[in-house]
Amino acid sequence: MTMAHIEPVALNPTALPRDPSGPSAARKATVAAFIEAERRNAKRQVLINRALAAGFGVFVIAVWAIATMGGFVHALIIPTPMDTFWATGRVMSADYFWPNAWVTLQEIFWGFLIGALAGVILGIGVAMFGPVRATLYPYLVALQAPPKIVLAPIFITWFGFDMASKIAISVVMCFFPMFLNTLTGLSSVDPNAVKLMRSLTASRWQTFRYLLLPNALPIMMAGVKLCWTLAVLGVIVGEFVGASAGIGYLIYAMNFQLDIAGVFSLIILLSLFTLVIYNLIEAFEARIIFWSQL
């Protein structure tokens, strides 16, 4: 290989001069003022966002009020906001409310707990043990195919009109997302992390305990939230199909008696309850997967 001769360039680097006393007081004040302004801007943005959300809520209620009180929609189809408000008080102070709410509460609790636990246990089993996967996985997925609501009448036949049938429907509804999210969470791991654990001669249990399980938590928590709303849905569907107590049963009965305001108030109460628990789950999630915000 031949190279053309190139004259060496005389290097004469010069560093730019710097004030040894550092930034002046005026400059520092400018920077401080800038940071303060940024902080105020961020605060204002938070307030604006909240105002937007609240404003939209007010708008929806206003439309609701105008549509119903202005006579555009009949009160038998949609009650006015005021009627709904008074109905909520009436329903909550009625002596039939709390025993029925208690029944629904227990059904949801057991449905959610059993469904979520079964999902986690089977998810771990299928993810960690080859024979379990081979045996069960096809059936677990196949079970997912029919819309589970079709099981409601059958479960009522099998387990009767009481809580057991509602819990069974709830379990069947909320099991699958928990199962799938556990399985997905345990499977979506950085292959290099697995290699690292293997290179450290970690046992299967150690790999599960120190790597796979914590790594799966974010996806599993998403499953828990899904599982929660589906557990509520399962119970209410069950109570619609056949029950002698529960919030779903009350909604069904009130609807039949054309007490639409009562129905609305129950729906609102049920939604509030679901939402409060949902937010509790989210708060719990933020605590146990604190690292996702880092």
Place this chain on the structure above:
Amino acid sequence: MTQSLIQGQNLSKVYGTATGPLVALDDVSFHIEEGEFISLVGPSGCGKSTLLSILGGLEAKTEGTLVVGGKHHDAPRADIGMMFQTSVLFPWRSIRENVRLPGLILGLDKRQQAQRSEELLDMVGLNGFGDRYPGELSGGMRQRVGLARLLAHDPRMLLMDEPFGALDEFTRETMNLELLRIWEKTRKTVIFVTHNIGEAVFLSDRVFVMTPRPGRLEGIVEIDLPRPRTTAMMRDPRYSELVFEIRRMLGVDH
């Protein structure tokens, strides 16, 4: 003749793929002595990671014999530490807890490990970062943690697969100097994968030059630059000669 720490004889690795068998490693033989700094260099796909995985006991060889420390080698060993291109820190463990992971897995003495993890964090320049979490650190800092964790259980051999390959030029050079400093002190056996020829020459006692399709060990280049190495040696004519020798073996220059 004393026995080498690592002896590979006619090592091959064939992967079964959808398009038929793929020879990732073809009849590779070598000896590595205790305390040597070896680099594997070559274009991507030449089998560097495959060879390193076999040396780490993570991957089974298809043919040949591999003896490490006098024993046939086919499973991970606690005295071999591995490091990868990504730092693979666990984001739910603090920096300190990450460095203590090997000790935890291997059931080493807790008090001693606690002290050692602080010393190691000191050594890699992360004093005071023990309570932070990986998500709060830059890429360079994370690889420093990876380096501290690599040394936590005091392994005899360090297998490093492009450990600084994802870092920027400046950080990578700093990390190389750091690694050399640690190696000078501990004289562990290091096998370092890179596709940067200059880096390989600068760091190593010997450079294993590998070529792809199939993955072969093209030759071994003895690096006779004096120790300890300094960045000034990169201006040494001998350094350039060695770099060009390796480029020639790889067929980069014609």
